[in-house]
Amino acid sequence: xxxxxxxxxxxxxxxxxxxxxxxxxxxxxxxxxxxxxxxxxxxxxxxxxxxxxxxxxxxxxxxxxxxxxxxxxxxxxxxxxxxxxxxxxxxxxxxxxxxxxxxxxxxxxxxxxxxxxxxxxxxxxxxxxxxxxxxxxxxxxxxxxxxxxxxxxxxxxxxxxxxxxxxxxxxxxxxxxxxxxxxxxxxxxxxxxxxxxxxxxxxxxxxxxxxxxxxxxxxxxxxxxxxxxxxxxxxxxxxxxxxxxxxxxxxxxxxxxxxxxxxxxxxxxxxxxxxxxxxxxxxxxxxxxxxxxxxxxxxxxxxxxxxxxxxxxxxxxxxxxxxxxxxxxxxxxxxxxxxxxxxxxxxxxxxxxxxxxxxxxxxxxxxxxxxxxxxxxxxxxxxxxxxxxxxxxxxxxxxxxxxxxxxxxxxxxxxxxxxxxxxxxxxxxxxxxxxxxxxxxxxxxxxxx
Amino acid sequence: xxxxxxxxxxxxxxxxxxxxxxxxxxxxxxxxxxxxxxxxxxxxxxxxxxxxxxxxxxxxxxxxxxxxxxxxxxxxxxxxxxxxxxxxxxxxxxxxxxxxxxxxxxxxxxxxxxxxxxxxxxxxxxxxxxxxxxxxxxxxxxxxxxxxxxxxxxxxxxxxxxxxxxxxxxxxxxxxxxxxxxxxxxxxxxxxxxxxxxxxxxxxxxxxxxxxxxxxxxxxxxxxxxxxxxxxxxxxxxxxxxxxxxxxxxxxxxxxxxxxxxxxxxxxxxxxxxxxxxxxxxxxxxxxxxxxxxxxxxxxxxxxxxxxxxxxxxxxxxxxxxxxxxxxxxxxxxxxxxxxxxxxxxxxxxxxxxxxxxxxxxxxxxxxxxxxxxxxxxxxxxxxxxxxxxxxxxxxxxxxxxxxxxxxxxxxxxxxxxxxxxxxxxxxxxxxxxxxxxxxxxxxxxxxxxxxxxxxxxxxxxxxxxxxxxxxxxxxxxxxxxxxxxxxxxxxxxxxxxxxxxxxxxxxxxxxxxxxxxxxxxxxxxxxxxxxxxxxxxxxxxxxxx
Numbered sequence: 001x002x003x004x005x006x007x008x009x010x011x012x013x014x015x016x017x018x019x020x021x022x023x024x025x026x027x028x029x030x031x032x033x034x035x036x037x038x039x040x041x042x043x044x045x046x047x048x049x050x051x052x053x054x055x056x057x058x059x060x061x062x063x064x065x066x067x068x069x070x071x072x073x074x075x076x077x078x079x080x081x082x083x084x085x086x087x088x089x090x091x092x093x094x095x096x097x098x099x100x101x102x103x104x105x106x107x108x109x110x111x112x113x114x115x116x117x118x119x120x121x122x123x124x125x126x127x128x129x130x131x132x133x134x135x136x137x138x139x140x141x142x143x144x145x146x147x148x149x150x151x152x153x154x155x156x157x158x159x160x161x162x163x164x165x166x167x168x169x170x171x172x173x174x175x176x177x178x179x180x181x182x183x184x185x186x187x188x189x190x191x192x193x194x195x196x197x198x199x200x201x202x203x204x205x206x207x208x209x210x211x212x213x214x215x216x217x218x219x220x221x222x223x224x225x226x227x228x229x230x231x232x233x234x235x236x237x238x239x240x241x242x243x244x245x246x247x248x249x250x251x252x253x254x255x256x257x258x259x260x261x262x263x264x265x266x267x268x269x270x271x272x273x274x275x276x277x278x279x280x281x282x283x284x285x286x287x288x289x290x291x292x293x294x295x296x297x298x299x300x301x302x303x304x305x306x307x308x309x310x311x312x313x314x315x316x317x318x319x320x321x322x323x324x325x326x327x328x329x330x331x332x333x334x335x336x337x338x339x340x341x342x343x344x345x346x347x348x349x350x351x352x353x354x355x356x357x358x359x360x361x362x363x364x365x366x367x368x369x370x371x372x373x374x375x376x377x378x379x380x381x382x383x384x385x386x387x388x389x390x391x392x393x394x395x396x397x398x399x400x401x402x403x404x405x406x407x408x409x410x411x412x413x414x415x416x417x418x419x420x421x422x423x424x425x426x427x428x429x430x431x432x433x434x435x436x437x438x439x440x441x442x443x444x445x446x447x448x449x
Numbered sequence: 450x451x452x453x454x455x456x457x458x459x460x461x462x463x464x465x466x467x468x469x470x471x472x473x474x475x476x477x478x479x480x481x482x483x484x485x486x487x488x489x490x491x492x493x494x495x496x497x498x499x500x501x502x503x504x505x506x507x508x509x510x511x512x513x514x515x516x517x518x519x520x521x522x523x524x525x526x527x528x529x530x531x532x533x534x535x536x537x538x539x540x541x542x543x544x545x546x547x548x549x550x551x552x553x554x555x556x557x558x559x560x561x562x563x564x565x566x567x568x569x570x571x572x573x574x575x576x577x578x579x580x581x582x583x584x585x586x587x588x589x590x591x592x593x594x595x596x597x598x599x600x601x602x603x604x605x606x607x608x609x610x611x612x613x614x615x616x617x618x619x620x621x622x623x624x625x626x627x628x629x630x631x632x633x634x635x636x637x638x639x640x641x642x643x644x645x646x647x648x649x650x651x652x653x654x655x656x657x658x659x660x661x662x663x664x665x666x667x668x669x670x671x672x673x674x675x676x677x678x679x680x681x682x683x684x685x686x687x688x689x690x691x692x693x694x695x696x697x698x699x700x701x702x703x704x705x706x707x708x709x710x711x712x713x714x715x716x717x718x719x720x721x722x723x724x725x726x727x728x729x730x731x732x733x734x735x736x737x738x739x740x741x742x743x744x745x746x747x748x749x750x751x752x753x754x755x756x757x758x759x760x761x762x763x764x765x766x767x768x769x770x771x772x773x774x775x776x777x778x779x780x781x782x783x784x785x786x787x788x789x790x791x792x793x794x795x796x797x798x799x800x801x802x803x804x805x806x807x808x809x810x811x812x813x814x815x816x817x818x819x820x821x822x823x824x825x826x827x828x829x830x831x832x833x834x835x836x837x838x839x840x841x842x843x844x845x846x847x848x849x850x851x852x853x854x855x856x857x858x859x860x861x862x863x864x865x866x867x868x869x870x871x872x873x874x875x876x877x878x879x880x881x882x883x884x885x886x887x888x889x890x891x892x893x894x895x896x897x898x899x900x901x902x903x904x905x906x907x908x909x910x911x912x913x914x915x916x917x918x919x920x921x922x923x924x925x926x927x928x929x930x931x932x933x934x935x936x937x938x939x940x941x942x943x944x945x946x947x948x949x950x951x952x953x954x955x956x957x958x959x960x961x962x963x964x965x966x967x968x969x970x971x972x973x974x975x976x977x978x979x980x981x982x983x984x985x986x987x988x989x990x991x992x993x994x995x
Binding site for chain 1: 491493494496518519521522523524525526528530535536537538539540541542543544545547548606607610613614617618626629630633634635636639641643719721722725727729817818819841842843851852854855856993
């Protein structure tokens, strides 16, 4: 992998501002080789409250279509984009919003009761097990902006849980929230750091985790089955970190450039839904910073899988940069359905998604772009706020990984979104034919490649 | 209430969409079946919550920085955030345990003053005396961190770690690594209960005295056992139920038990996020987040007052003709006769408000926007005060039903009239709406109103399961206070909180026994809390771990 490393580093250094992306695209786009084989990266993006359907739906045919007002910011990456229509989230059974977010990546219902989570793993974690876990420094990265607002009171709840452990039932994963901590976790000891000091630091961490590992192992053996399972689950995570350290040791001296640090001292990541002017005003900055870190982590091969979550289903924060003083849920239905304000919010999310995709397109992974080797899913927990319907979900795919073929508006005839999830898995070389709860599966949805 | 009928009977006729005869986990047996013997239910392995972690490092190391704020949040679980059954383990959590431990250890070894507290011999140790210093430090610290006596090989293991990381750094930094390791060990992060044989009975095990000290300490004070509990454990003074109760009673009277009560009510009542509540300023010009924050304090202080300083009983908690307010909050409610920022007891107009449920905080906290929702309020009361499980709406309905726009109709009763007109909706909504309608005299910011949009509010409704109508909010809380489900539900909520797990059907016997004792003792809440230390589930472990 030495042949293109320098080039890749040079490219990445430009990240952190979207302005760099377009000229490169024009110069280099045609020359790139297609990425071949299974997809190498997966990113899922969650946005709350669905969309305004008649302002979202493109017009035209599969290959010749015009993006809608809400999706218009994605024009520059339209050739990598698949707009999907006619997909129904049948497995989203339960509370209107909660069931939607629980099912989005799992294809399982919120069984039985309020307060219950999804019943199975999310596809990002399944993909992570296949391509990332134990292979890369981080099995996956799950980040959220302005998370656990409103009634979740800062707790991990079905109102905000999107990601669920692989090989475990009903085990939600908390997102990373603190941009400073994310930077330190990913890029501390970046270029310029003293190699000897880094090696010592990693060795020290390893010695400590050795001890921790032994304690869990020994104690687990003395406990009953249920408690042992808990310590074993903890030990599994300790070992995942130990493997990550080993990968990091092997790669010492090979780091590529970190994004520039951004001052986020005006952003409080743990304040729930407080209408905190400065924090809400900082959302665009923090969101882009996290996107930069996510893209760089992929470009530097620190991980293969990421989930990026804009707030949660409560969405109880304001949009001061759009001049919107009420929270998102207010415009959805708490204050009556307000499609004009919602359109501006959804279009803003589309702009941020364009930033992510353009940034990925600007990274050269050795003859093809990062976006070309990736599959990027963009979704929400419902179609439109007034009905909370789960039909015709406003889903997008982008990238080129596993042969995903962009530049298309694909209309399905009311297919279950479980079938979309399994087709996404197929892009990563996973040959299964169903994913999530069986009763919602009719086989791969097709037409992605 | 004279002609009561059990809820499951009332519901048996309304079974279209699953709202059949289930009343929560307790089921009809809570009230209708023969008594079940209390069982010993094994406590699942509990991990320190963020609050407990912070208190623990504060007491062990004097670290008052609340470092656990950097840990990911707990799962909602039983509603109190301490549900051992639902705590899952993520890579992020393991990673943050390491990061937080590193920060704490750095602070504990950063200055001579800090070292003096944690490991006084480190500053003056020579190469030749380092091992002795490491051993001395661990001999005093490790039993505190692990909350039990330790074996020599547990110290040896850490001495080896210290020596392993000694190269290239200072002695103090190698000791920091030792502390980092201890803070990530399962013996520290988890409350391990292995128990020991019970000489009296071979069909169960008893807790070791140190395990009992740990149970008591985390339940009442949310922290690691203090010196007096450790001394009792050492002297075998936490063996009998009487010894345990006596110690529990002492701890409950201490000011350090107040946060336990606050934590419980913040889990039970929708007040935890009040400081985050936002309402349209044009509609509610007198309301602000600072008023909402005062409402949260009102409810917390009221509960503490009733339990510790006042009548002490649950019926008063539900129906007291007074509250606690300060000048600013009193002015908001339109009360007078108090000045200053301190909260004091004040009588309320008891034809309009009584008890904890009708305080501004709960009425605001059960409203999610600028208009009230009888559905949300009714569901809240039935789920949390009556422990009735409201089934989720079936997905077949989602496409058929659009919730009414919040500004349609004149009153909330108009907006939600379809619920009673349509039998499909009524099957479940008869459980919620008639309760919520009785609270319609309180607006979205907890203020009394007689009219909505110029129409007089009809606050009549019904407590499901009871035939008599309910005429308004005060009638509702009186009906709950007189019901069988109310105190049983309060007991069940305490059981979940005190045992740090979700109610298990095998707890029915215990619940029934404690509920009966609660009633017999005039619903004294402190007695109820102490009763949870006297059950087989608290005092013993089952013979066979699950």
